[in-house]
Amino acid sequence: MTARTTGTARLTIGFIPLADAAALIVATDRSFAAEEGLEIDLVREVSWSNVRDKLNIGLFDAAHLLAPLAIASSLGIGHVKVPLTVPFNLALNGNAITVSPALWTALSAARDGDLADPAVSARALAGVVAARKARRLPPLTLAMTFPFSNHNYQLRFWMAAGGVVPDDDVQLVVLPPPYMAESLGNGHVDGFCVGAPWNSAAVDLGIGHILHFGSEIVARAVEKVLAVRRDWAEEHPDVLARLVRALDRAASFVADTANREEVAALVAAPRRLNVAPEIVRRTLDGRLRLAADGSIRASDRYLVVGGRGANRPDPVQAAWAYAQMVRWGQAALSPELLAAATDVFRPELYEAAVGASARAPEDAPADGIGAFAGPLFDPHDIAAHLAAWPIRRA
Amino acid sequence: MSSAPADAALKILVIDKDPIRRAILDAGLHEAGFANVILLGETSGLLNHIYRIDPDVILIDLENPSRDVLEQMFQVSRVVRRPIAMFVDQSDRETTRAAVEAGVSAYIVDGLKQGRVKDILELCISRFNAVARLQDELDRAKSALEERKTIDRAKGILMQAKGLSEEQAYALLRKTAMNEKRKIAEVAQAVITASELLK
Numbered sequence: 001m002t003a004r005t006t007g008t009a010r011l012t013i014g015f016i017p018l019a020d021a022a023a024l025i026v027a028t029d030r031s032f033a034a035e036e037g038l039e040i041d042l043v044r045e046v047s048w049s050n051v052r053d054k055l056n057i058g059l060f061d062a063a064h065l066l067a068p069l070a071i072a073s074s075l076g077i078g079h080v081k082v083p084l085t086v087p088f089n090l091a092l093n094g095n096a097i098t099v100s101p102a103l104w105t106a107l108s109a110a111r112d113g114d115l116a117d118p119a120v121s122a123r124a125l126a127g128v129v130a131a132r133k134a135r136r137l138p139p140l141t142l143a144m145t146f147p148f149s150n151h152n153y154q155l156r157f158w159m160a161a162g163g164v165v166p167d168d169d170v171q172l173v174v175l176p177p178p179y180m181a182e183s184l185g186n187g188h189v190d191g192f193c194v195g196a197p198w199n200s201a202a203v204d205l206g207i208g209h210i211l212h213f214g215s216e217i218v219a220r221a222v223e224k225v226l227a228v229r230r231d232w233a234e235e236h237p238d239v240l241a242r243l244v245r246a247l248d249r250a251a252s253f254v255a256d257t258a259n260r261e262e263v264a265a266l267v268a269a270p271r272r273l274n275v276a277p278e279i280v281r282r283t284l285d286g287r288l289r290l291a292a293d294g295s296i297r298a299s300d301r302y303l304v305v306g307g308r309g310a311n312r313p314d315p316v317q318a319a320w321a322y323a324q325m326v327r328w329g330q331a332a333l334s335p336e337l338l339a340a341a342t343d344v345f346r347p348e349l350y351e352a353a354v355g356a357s358a359r360a361p362e363d364a365p366a367d368g369i370g371a372f373a374g375p376l377f378d379p380h381d382i383a384a385h386l387a388a389w390p391i392r393r394a
Numbered sequence: 395m396s397s398a399p400a401d402a403a404l405k406i407l408v409i410d411k412d413p414i415r416r417a418i419l420d421a422g423l424h425e426a427g428f429a430n431v432i433l434l435g436e437t438s439g440l441l442n443h444i445y446r447i448d449p450d451v452i453l454i455d456l457e458n459p460s461r462d463v464l465e466q467m468f469q470v471s472r473v474v475r476r477p478i479a480m481f482v483d484q485s486d487r488e489t490t491r492a493a494v495e496a497g498v499s500a501y502i503v504d505g506l507k508q509g510r511v512k513d514i515l516e517l518c519i520s521r522f523n524a525v526a527r528l529q530d531e532l533d534r535a536k537s538a539l540e541e542r543k544t545i546d547r548a549k550g551i552l553m554q555a556k557g558l559s560e561e562q563a564y565a566l567l568r569k570t571a572m573n574e575k576r577k578i579a580e581v582a583q584a585v586i587t588a589s590e591l592l593k
Binding site for chain 1: 463468
């Protein structure tokens with residue numbers, strides 16, 4: 001890119017076609033980026049590995065990235081160590097757990113309460129798992145999108161709360177989102193956790209039943225972030241601040257319900273998500289059809305792209321993601337790694353760029369996370385926090 | 395004594411949806427002395443295929459969404475039988491960069507000596523780039539053919555409308571294109587459009 005303190009800067013930014021890229025798409029395709037003197041070339045990618053690698057080697061200036069992957073890359077877990085900086089959250093939440101009609105029926109038979117309660121559904125899952133073991137049936141296969149993702153951590157958190165050991169009792173596999181519905185339909189997987197619009201895609205095909213919104217497992221989870229290389233952020237502070245401002249305005253525009261139709265059209269466009277605008281609109285409205293019977297669940301927490309303090313990167317969120325990596329054996333527990341993880345999220349860059357600190361909403365959970373089970377999260381004592389969980393790999 | 399497999403025994407899995415590129419990679423690897431090459435086009439149930447084949451080296455094209463499935467193999471878990479690592483030569487970022495730009499990525503069984511793998515990757519990079527060049531030439535040849543057809547149609551229209559010979563019609567197109575600083579094919583397309591409007 002051509003970096004100058006004034007004049008137009010050109011940026012190449014990678015993204016995966018998901019509804020939580022809305023702020024990035026709206027900033028680029030409406031006037032927000034241009035008003036900050038930015039010319040953004042959005043490059044659609046097919047895998048998170050591609051996004052990570054192209055950001056790492058400098059083919060991208062910035063990227064739409066899974067929040068835990070930004071941390072993993074900075075810690076050098078699973079791949080080369082490339083320190084990243086997160087100055088902006090692109091979205092909170094937005095995932096859902098969808099199961100096959102057969103698993104839904106089995107869970108319904110095993111339930112001891114309302115399946116809409118994740119504690120009930122997790123216990124029901126433990127019952128189904130035990131029954132399959134007793135009948136010597138193969139373990140259930142559940143899919144998620146990447147090892148370093150909320151999809152992985154939310155599925156694990158949920159099932160472990162019900163007594164299911166994720167690494168022993170079920171088969172957890174990675175599947176690219178576009179293959180999720182197909183795999184559920186042909187029986188290769190029994191359920192999955194994925195972002196929008198892929199849960200709705202399975203429901204619309206009549207082959208999936210949405211069991212939980214991710215926000216029912218964890219009320220406030222940072223899902224996707226804008227990530228840049230740390231050295232790039234240090235070399236281009238002005239361009240980065242302009243990008244954060246453009247994204248912040250775009251995120252507010254997305255959050256304003258008056259703009260839903262325009263936003264849905266921009267995000268759904270062929271060059272962006274290439275889906276029907278209606279499916280994007282449902283996602284942004286947080287009103288999802290759960291199953292073929294037409295039942296609806298609505299939540300204003302389902303996917304939060306802007307407003308409610310969503311865009312300010314919160315180091316507590318980074319600590320929580322790191323704690324999940326430790327819990328499931330992806331990372332060692334050390335004060336140095338914890339510090340390196342929390343340093344990835346840079347609220348001061350966000351605040352300096354937008355000129356004010358965003359406040360969390362009044363209904364924000366006390367610990368900033370709001371998991372449905374277990375003690376409140378304490379970022380200063382991860383060891384004690386993890387000790388509360390009998391099921392873990394650490 | 396090293397127990398590393400010799401080149402001929404090294405099991406190389408090529409995952410690429412493009413059948414032409416797959417065949418070209420296969421030929422290239424065989425020429426270079428790698429006899430044990432397995433080709434995979436479809437990627438449903440990829441992990442099961444990989445366990446069955448149990449390769450030492452995996453090459454995958456970056457247009458393939460299933461690349462993320464391989465990331466799972468870096469993890470130490472029950473579903474992963476042999477940990478796989480992405481091939482990254484820390485001392486040579488250029489190779490990694492060249493691979494990403496060419497559109498290919500390499501994965502190796504953890505602990506495999508990296509020297510020969512770099513040769514394999516470099517061979518793949520050059521073949522990927524060669525295929526891209528061929529594709530580019532093919533696209534250009536196709537568009538040249540289309541331009542040719544357009545110019546022939548415009549010539550025919552001018553010959554009929556103005557009673558010109560073929561050479562005169564072409565000279566008129568060329569002169570107009572030069573005057574307007576446009577391509578002959580663009581002027582020819584304008585002639586065709588105009589004649590259709592006037593029908």
